[in-house]
Amino acid sequence: MSNSHVEPPELASRIVDLCVEKQMPVFAFDFDLTIISIHTQGAWPGTADQLVPHVQPWALALMKAILEKSNAYMCICTFSSQPGMIRQVLKLLYPDKSAKIDQMAVCANTGLQCVPYFTHNQAIQGKNCHLSLAMDHLKANDSLDILKSNLLLLDDDPANVNGAISQGYRAVVVTEDFTLQKLLDHIIKFTSELAK
Numbered sequence: 001m002s003n004s005h006v007e008p009p010e011l012a013s014r015i016v017d018l019c020v021e022k023q024m025p026v027f028a029f030d031f032d033l034t035i036i037s038i039h040t041q042g043a044w045p046g047t048a049d050q051l052v053p054h055v056q057p058w059a060l061a062l063m064k065a066i067l068e069k070s071n072a073y074m075c076i077c078t079f080s081s082q083p084g085m086i087r088q089v090l091k092l093l094y095p096d097k098s099a100k101i102d103q104m105a106v107c108a109n110t111g112l113q114c115v116p117y118f119t120h121n122q123a124i125q126g127k128n129c130h131l132s133l134a135m136d137h138l139k140a141n142d143s144l145d146i147l148k149s150n151l152l153l154l155d156d157d158p159a160n161v162n163g164a165i166s167q168g169y170r171a172v173v174v175t176e177d178f179t180l181q182k183l184l185d186h187i188i189k190f191t192s193e194l195a196k
Contacts, residue, residue, distance in 0.1 A: 007057045011180045012065035015187065016072050022191045023150055024170055027066055028134055030127070030155040031078040031086050034174045035059045042080040042109065048088035055093060058180045059154075063090070067097045073138060075105040077130035077153065083108040105137035126163035127155060154183075 019025060032039040036054040044051065066074045076086055083106040090101045107130040131151060138144045148168035155161050161171040172186045 005057045007061040007180045009061055009065065011184065012058075012061040013068075015062065015180060015184050016065045016069055018184070018187060018191075019152060020069070020071050022187070024152045024187075025072050026134075026138060026144075026146060026151040027062070027072070027074045028077045028127075028131055028151055028153045028169075029059065029063070029074060030153075030157070030160070030174070031076055031080055033156040034154055035063075035076075036089075040080060040082070042078075042082065044082060044085055048085055049092055051085075051089050052092050055089070056178070058178055058183065060093065061180060062183070064094060067094055067100055073142060073144070075107065075134040075137065077107050077127045077134055077155075079109050081109050083110060103141060105134040105141075107131075107133040107137075126157075126160040127153060128163055128167050128169075131164060131167075131169055152187075 016027075019027070029035050032042075035056060036051055036059075037056055038051075038054050040051070063074060066072045076083070078086065080086060086106055086108070087101060087104070090104075091098050094101065131148075131153060135146060135148070135151065138146060149170060151169050153161060153164045153169055153171035154174050155164075155171065156174045158173050161173045164171040170190065172183060175182075
């Protein structure tokens with residue numbers, strides 16, 4: 001993967017269980033600079049297996065924990081125009097979860113979905129259009145009755161995170177030194193604030 005650091009699977013499982021308990025069972029991942037440590041510019045010229053070494057250790061462990069749970073869900077919300085490539089990367093990482101990955105929402109800038117660059121409508125700015133599509137997919141394919149507050153966006157771009165929060169989603173900025181412990185700390189902090 002992108003470095004030799006390995007994140008503890010038990011911590012990933014604890015995070016997923018806590019999010020489910022706190023009514024946030026849906027994890028929405030950005031791809032570039034979030035799941036992977038590099039930026040593909042939305043047009044990766046190579047193969048999916050060449051991206052696998054760039055997968056972030058925290059993301060590797062967290063996605064595995066989500067895919068192993070029956071009451072947690074994940075989707076990809078990306079400005080990339082290569083949803084098929086992203087799905088291939090996930091299948092290389094988790095070959096035993098191929099069927100689940102095939103059913104997963106990968107909301108991208110394909111021309112058929114979201115290209116929210118030139119709009120003043122906050123509901124579809126940043127990743128908000130992608131998140132809305134992901135929610136529609138989950139409602140239709142997983143029969144989930146979910147609200148925006150049930151979804152947690154993980155994204156390296158603070159503008160996407162702030163835009164999502166402004167529309168009622170939960171969201172965390174993924175930094176270069178991001179770890180599962182930092183994610184857990186974020187989740188504990190904002191769920192305790194919500195409880196006040």
